[in-house]
Amino acid sequence: MEDNSRSKNRREFIQSGMRLSLALALGSVSGLALSKVVKDEYVWQIDPFECTQCGRCATECVMTPSAVKCVHAYDLCGYCDLCGGYFKPDANQLSTAAENQLCPTAAIERRFIEEPYFEYIINEDLCIGCAKCVEGCTAFGNGSLHLQIIHDICLNCNECAIARVCPSNAIKRVKAENSYLIKGDFSKEQES
Amino acid sequence: MIKKMKLIFFLFTVFYLFSTGISAQQQRFPKPEFESGYEQPSTITPEPRALALEYFDVLVLLVVLSLATWLALKKRSRQGILWLSVFTLIYFGFYRNGCICSIGAIQNVTLSFADPGYAISLTALLFFILPLAFTLFFGRTFCAGACPLGAIQDLVIFKPLSLPKWLNKTLGIIPYIYLSLAVLFAATGTDFIICRYDPFVGIFRMDAKFHMVVLGISFLLMGMFVARPYCRFFCPYGVLLSWMSRFSRWHLTITPARCIQCKLCTNSCPFDAIDFPTNEKEVVKSGLGPKKFLTYALLIPLWMIMGIFAGERSHTWLSKANQDVYLAELLISNPEMKNDPDNIDVQTFLASGKTMETLVQEAEVIRRKFYFGSMIAGGFIGLVVGMTLLNTVVFRKRQDFEPHKGNCVSCGRCMDYCPVEK
Numbered sequence: 001m002e003d004n005s006r007s008k009n010r011r012e013f014i015q016s017g018m019r020l021s022l023a024l025a026l027g028s029v030s031g032l033a034l035s036k037v038v039k040d041e042y043v044w045q046i047d048p049f050e051c052t053q054c055g056r057c058a059t060e061c062v063m064t065p066s067a068v069k070c071v072h073a074y075d076l077c078g079y080c081d082l083c084g085g086y087f088k089p090d091a092n093q094l095s096t097a098a099e100n101q102l103c104p105t106a107a108i109e110r111r112f113i114e115e116p117y118f119e120y121i122i123n124e125d126l127c128i129g130c131a132k133c134v135e136g137c138t139a140f141g142n143g144s145l146h147l148q149i150i151h152d153i154c155l156n157c158n159e160c161a162i163a164r165v166c167p168s169n170a171i172k173r174v175k176a177e178n179s180y181l182i183k184g185d186f187s188k189e190q191e192s
Numbered sequence: 193m194i195k196k197m198k199l200i201f202f203l204f205t206v207f208y209l210f211s212t213g214i215s216a217q218q219q220r221f222p223k224p225e226f227e228s229g230y231e232q233p234s235t236i237t238p239e240p241r242a243l244a245l246e247y248f249d250v251l252v253l254l255v256v257l258s259l260a261t262w263l264a265l266k267k268r269s270r271q272g273i274l275w276l277s278v279f280t281l282i283y284f285g286f287y288r289n290g291c292i293c294s295i296g297a298i299q300n301v302t303l304s305f306a307d308p309g310y311a312i313s314l315t316a317l318l319f320f321i322l323p324l325a326f327t328l329f330f331g332r333t334f335c336a337g338a339c340p341l342g343a344i345q346d347l348v349i350f351k352p353l354s355l356p357k358w359l360n361k362t363l364g365i366i367p368y369i370y371l372s373l374a375v376l377f378a379a380t381g382t383d384f385i386i387c388r389y390d391p392f393v394g395i396f397r398m399d400a401k402f403h404m405v406v407l408g409i410s411f412l413l414m415g416m417f418v419a420r421p422y423c424r425f426f427c428p429y430g431v432l433l434s435w436m437s438r439f440s441r442w443h444l445t446i447t448p449a450r451c452i453q454c455k456l457c458t459n460s461c462p463f464d465a466i467d468f469p470t471n472e473k474e475v476v477k478s479g480l481g482p483k484k485f486l487t488y489a490l491l492i493p494l495w496m497i498m499g500i501f502a503g504e505r506s507h508t509w510l511s512k513a514n515q516d517v518y519l520a521e522l523l524i525s526n527p528e529m530k531n532d533p534d535n536i537d538v539q540t541f542l543a544s545g546k547t548m549e550t551l552v553q554e555a556e557v558i559r560r561k562f563y564f565g566s567m568i569a570g571g572f573i574g575l576v577v578g579m580t581l582l583n584t585v586v587f588r589k590r591q592d593f594e595p596h597k598g599n600c601v602s603c604g605r606c607m608d609y610c611p612v613e614k
C-alpha cells in the first residue's frame with residue numbers, strides 16, 4: 001500500500017511538472033506572438049500595380065464566381081469613345097453589340113454622357129474577374145479599370161487560394177481598415 | 193471608319209510597346225471637363241466584415257468552451273454536449289464557413305514567427321491559444337463541443353468499429369507528420385496546407401472544387417464506421433491538444449464516484465479511448481520489463497537520426513511545393529520553356545524584368561530553409577516514432593476503467609453507461 005501511494009505521488013509530481021512546463025511553453029509562444037500582434041484584422045487585396053492580368057483570379061478563387069471583380073477608378077478614366085477595356089481590338093464598330101465587347105459576360109455598361117465622352121460602369125453581378133478588360137484598359141487606356149477583391153463576397157480565407165498561384169505576387173494581406181487599393185487613392189509610390 | 197479604328201489601335205500598340213517602361217499610372221487620356229453637369233460616380237467598395245464581429249466570434253468560442261467544459265466535467269450530460277456541438281456546427285461551420293478555425297491558426301502563429309513582415313491578428317492568436325489553455329486544465333472539451341470539424345464527424349457516427357491497438361497507434365503517427373509538414377510549409381511561406389486540404393470546409397461552404405467535396409464526403413462516410421477519422425488520424429491541432437490533455441489538471445471521468453469494475457463501459461467509447469485496468473500477471477508473462485524498456489529507449493536516437501536523414505533526403509522534393517523554387521527548377525532544367533507562350537508563370541517572370549540570377553538566388557534561400565526545416569521535422573517524427581514504441585512497453589498500473597487522457601475527446605458517451613450514482 002505504501003509503495004502504491006509513493007508511486008502515485010511520484011506520478012502526480014511528474015504530471016504537475018509537465019503541466020507547468022506546457023503552460024510555460026504555451027505562455028511564451030503567446031507572449032512572443034503577442035509582442036507583434038495587431039489589433040486589426042487582415043484581409044486580402046490585389047495590388048493593381050503588381051497585377052499582370054493573368055486571368056487566374058477568375059478561376060482560382062474558392063468562390064464561383066470569383067470574389068475578385070473589376071472596379072472602375074473613375075478619377076483616372078479618360079471617358080474615351082474608343083475604350084480599350086470595352087471593345088475588342090478587332091471590333092468592327094464602336095457600338096454596344098455583344099460581338100464587339102471584350103467582356104465575356106457583357107458586364108460593362110457603356111453610357112453616352114456628352115460628345116465625345118462615354119462612361120463605363122461595371123455590373124458586379126455579371127463580372128467574373130477575368131481581367132480581360134483590365135488588360136485592354138492597361139494596354140490602350142489609362143488603366144482605370146482594375147481588379148479588386150470585393151469584401152462582401154470574399155470569405156477572407158486564411159490563405160487566399162489565388163494569392164498562392166498569382167504569378168506576380170499581387171495579392172497581399174492588408175489591414176482591414178484600408179481594405180481596398182483603388183488606383184488613384186492608392187499609388188505606387190505610397191507603398192514603398 | 194473601320195480603317196481609322198484599326199490605325200488608331202495600331203498606333204496605340206506602338207505607343208504601348210514604347211511606353212511599357214514608364215509607370216502604368218501615367219494618364220494617357222486626360223480626364224475630360226464635362227459641360228453637361230455630369231457627376232462622376234464613386235467606386236463601390238463594400239466593407240469587409242466588421243472587426244467587432246470578429247471579436248464576437250472569440251467571445252462565442254469562449255462561451256462554447258466554458259459550456260462544453262461545464263457539461264463534460266460538472267453537469268456530466270452527453271445530451272448537452274450533443275446539442276452544443278450542433279450549435280457549433282451551425283455557427284462556426286455553416287454560418288462562419290469553417291473559417292476562422294483553431295486548427296488553421298497553427299499556421300498563422302508559425303508564420304508570425306518565421307516572417308518578420310507578418311504580424312498575427314489578435315483574433316487568430318486567441319483562437320489558437322484559448323482551446324489549448326482550456327485543454328491544459330480540463331481535457332479536450334474543445335473537441336467535444338467547440339470544434340466544427342469534430343462536430344460534423346461526431347454527428348455521423350453510426351456503427352463505430354473498434355480498431356486494433358497497433359493500428360490505432362500506427363495511424364496515430366500521421367497527425368505528427370501532418371503537423372510537421374504544415375509548420376514547415378507555413379514557415380517557409382509556401383502554403384497553408386491545413387486550410388487547403390481541410391476536408392469539411394467544402395461542405396460548410398457548399399461550394400468547393402470537386403475533389404475536395406469528394407474528400408469531404410468520403411471522410412464522412414468513413415466516419416460512420418471509424419469514428420472521427422480526421423480528429424484521430426489527421427488533425428494536427430489534435431497533437432497539441434493531446435499533449436495538453438495528457439497533463440490536464442482535471443479531466444472528464446467515466447464514473448461520477450468510484451469505478452466498481454462492472455465493465456459496462458468497455459465498449460462505449462467509439463474512439464477506443466478507454467484504458468482498461470491492467471492485469472499484472474499478464475504483464476509478467478508478456479515479458480515487458482526493464483530490459484525491453486532500455487532497448488526501446490536506446491533506439492530513440494537511432495529513430496531520430498533516421499528521421500533527420502529522411503528529411504535531408506526529401507528536402508529538395510518538398511521544396512518544389514514552393515512556387516519560386518518550382519519556377520527556378522523548371523527554367524534551369526527546361527530552358528526551352530521560356531518560349532512557351534501558354535505558361536503564365538514563366539511568361540510573367542520574363543515580363544517582370546527580374547533576372548534569372550535573382551530568381552535562382554531567391555529559390556536557393558528558400559531551399560536552404562527547407563533543408564534545415566525538413567531535417568528538424570524528420571528528427572521530430574523520428575522522436576515521435578521512438579516514443580510511440582517506447583510507450584508500448586511502459587507498464588502503468590491502473591485499477592479502474594479510465595479514459596485515456598490524450599485520446600479522449602470528452603464526448604461524454606461513456607458516462608451514460610456507468611451505473612454508479614453520484
Ligand code: SF4
Nearest residue numbers: 051052054055057166
Ligand atoms: S492572379 Fe494575380 S496577376 Fe493574375 S489576374 Fe489575379 S491578381 Fe492579377
Ligand code: SF4
Nearest residue numbers: 103127128130131133
Ligand atoms: S472583362 Fe472580365 S474583369 Fe472585366 S468586367 Fe468583364 S468579367 Fe469583369
Ligand code: SF4
Nearest residue numbers: 061154155157160161
Ligand atoms: S480570400 Fe478566398 S474568397 Fe477571397 S478572393 Fe481569395 S480565394 Fe477568393
Ligand code: SF4
Nearest residue numbers: 461600601603604606
Ligand atoms: S468521453 Fe472520452 S472515453 Fe468517454 S466515450 Fe467519449 S472519447 Fe471515449
